[in-house]
Amino acid sequence: MWAQTIETSKVLPSTIHKVSKIFQPINIIPKAGHVKTALTSKSQRLMLDLGIIRQASPGSFHFLPLGVRALEKLTLLVDKQMSKIGAQKVIFPSLTNSNLWKSTGRLQDFGAELFTLKDRHDHIYVLSPTHEEAVADLIASVSQMSYKEFPLKLYQTTNKYRDEIKPRFGLMRGRQFIMKDLYSFDVDIEKAKETYAEVCECYNSIFNEIGVDYIKVVGSCGAMGGSLSHEYHYKADIGEDKIVSCSRCGFNANAELAGYDKCSQCGASDSITVHAGIEVGHTFLLGDKYSKALNANYLTEKGKSVPLQMGSYGLGITRILAAAIEFLAKENEIRWPISFAPYTLIIIPPKKGSKEEEVGSYLVQRVHSALESIDSLKDNMLLDDRIQMTIGRRMVDARRVGYPYVIVIGAKSMEKNPIFELHNLTNDQVLYLNEEGLLVYL
Numbered sequence: 431m432w433a434q435t436i437e438t439s440k441v442l443p444s445t446i447h448k449v450s451k452i453f454q455p456i457n458i459i460p461k462a463g464h465v466k467t468a469l470t471s472k473s474q475r476l477m478l479d480l481g482i483i484r485q486a487s488p489g490s491f492h493f494l495p496l497g498v499r500a501l502e503k504l505t506l507l508v509d510k511q512m513s514k515i516g517a518q519k520v521i522f523p524s525l526t527n528s529n530l531w532k533s534t535g536r537l538q539d540f541g542a543e544l545f546t547l548k549d550r551h552d553h554i555y556v557l558s559p560t561h562e563e564a565v566a567d568l569i570a571s572v573s574q575m576s577y578k579e580f581p582l583k584l585y586q587t588t589n590k591y592r593d594e595i596k597p598r599f600g601l602m603r604g605r606q607f608i609m610k611d612l613y614s615f616d617v618d619i620e621k622a623k624e625t626y627a628e629v630c631e632c633y634n635s636i637f638n639e640i641g642v643d644y645i646k647v648v649g650s651c652g653a654m655g656g657s658l659s660h661e662y663h664y665k666a667d668i669g670e671d672k673i674v675s676c677s678r679c680g681f682n683a684n685a686e687l688a689g690y691d692k693c694s695q696c697g698a699s700d701s702i703t704v705h706a707g708i709e710v711g712h713t714f715l716l717g718d719k720y721s722k723a724l725n726a727n728y729l730t731e732k733g734k735s736v737p738l739q740m741g742s743y744g745l746g747i748t749r750i751l752a753a754a755i756e757f758l759a760k761e762n763e764i765r766w767p768i769s770f771a772p773y774t775l776i777i778i779p780p781k782k783g784s785k786e787e788e789v790g791s792y793l794v795q796r797v798h799s800a801l802e803s804i805d806s807l808k809d810n811m812l813l814d815d816r817i818q819m820t821i822g823r824r825m826v827d828a829r830r831v832g833y834p835y836v837i838v839i840g841a842k843s844m845e846k847n848p849i850f851e852l853h854n855l856t857n858d859q860v861l862y863l864n865e866e867g868l869l870v871y872l
């Protein structure tokens with residue numbers, strides 16, 4: 431019976447991604463002369479060890495193919511949410527003129543964290559750590575913008591540069607990292623507050639869709655300025671921020687702002703808990719600090735030129751990747767949120783030379799084409815084609831990289847109605863399902 435079906439299967443096009451073709455250097459010991467990495471967190475160790483990223487110099491990283499897939503998925507998830515609130519994607523230059531930073535006072539305020547450089551004409555540029563100046567200057571350069579053109583929301587997902595005093599924890603505190611930064615412009619403070627609330631709602635949706643437990647807290651405006659700010663945190667022991675929560679009134683704040691004594695909202699002193707958090711997002715209601723300094727104005731109905739009210743909203747894209755792993759991973763095995771796992775599923779066929787080998791390769795085709803009908807799996811499945819290795823050895827690797835689902839084709843799959851072993855790594859369950867069962871479950 432198998433002989434005929436196997437013959438037919440040979441003509442099926444094979445579009446499945448293969449493990450053997452992925453550039454995934456899996457040892458973290460660098461060659462002589464290359465930078466040795468100090469390991470400071472679990473996510474950093476796992477991402478380096480499993481070939482997701484590789485360190486280039488302290489705080490800057492190569493993203494390898496699996497890392498890029500995760501990054502692109504997260505970026506797409508954020509893009510979809512941004513378009514729901516009418517935000518338009520742009521790209522601001524990384525090099526910004528230092529005169530802009532002088533005008534707002536931040537050439538001073540940012541201090542040693544600012545990377546600056548001189549061009550051949552001795553003009554000083556900033557390698558931008560954020561883009562409030564750049565976007566305000568862009569708006570200022572557009573003359574006669576009418577009140578009718580607002581609210582306006584512009585965002586980008588690009589590299590940011592900060593000369594961090596202690597780059598560490600891998601992607602979590604880099605000197606070059608990817609941020610999604612959104613800037614909003616409104617005609618008055620009331621409208622700006624409405625936009626702020628709308629973006630915070632959007633951020634809640636983004637963090638819910640990512641699927642890692644988060645906490646939103648009141649944050650300090652710090653050197654950014656403005657009147658209101660919130661931070662989004664993942665709880666993890668290595669987090670460098672302290673979050674203060676009051677169980678009496680539900681108030682959550684960064685300790686930087688609220689202190690540890692009593693609750694700064696309800697005044698209770700016996701209901702405070704403190705935990706470490708990793709800051710993954712930050713929103714600011716900025717007011718007119720940047721628009722005033724850089725003349726980002728609009729024309730009112732009566733033709734008067736008035737500074738715009740701004741908001742600024744950052745998401746640490748590369749930090750979210752690492753922080754999610756920090757939160758979800760086991761000691762020696764990555765766990766990804768399903769929303770941005772590099773591949774959702776991996777198929778492990780029988781070993782070369784085993785009696786199941788031939789039927790196994792037919793079943794790979796069959797199960798792969800059946801599962802491609804599921805939208806979330808299309809172009810999201812991987813085949814561990816290293817068939818010279820035992821199933822057990824490849825299973826160890828699949829668990830370490832943490833593909834959410836692993837399908838093993840083994841002895842049980844040789845029946846007339848083949849049974850597949852499905853490992854769900856997100857809840858540690860193993861199920862034995864036939865093809866229809868897989869389609870229902872996945």
Ligand code: ATP
Nearest residue numbers: 601602603604607609709710711712744745746749
């Ligand atoms: P931190 O307090 O951790 O230094 P920040 O408050 O200076 O962060 P923001 O200026 O609020 O950071 O930037 C917006 C987001 O960019 C942060 O919420 C964080 O997710 C991310 N981010 C900031 N600095 C880094 C960094 N060095 N490496 C990776 N991501 C970063």
Ligand code: MG
Nearest residue numbers: 543592594603
């Ligand atoms: Mg900082």
Ligand code: MG
Nearest residue numbers: 661671709712
């Ligand atoms: Mg901070």
Ligand code: MG
Nearest residue numbers: 661709711712
């Ligand atoms: Mg911040």
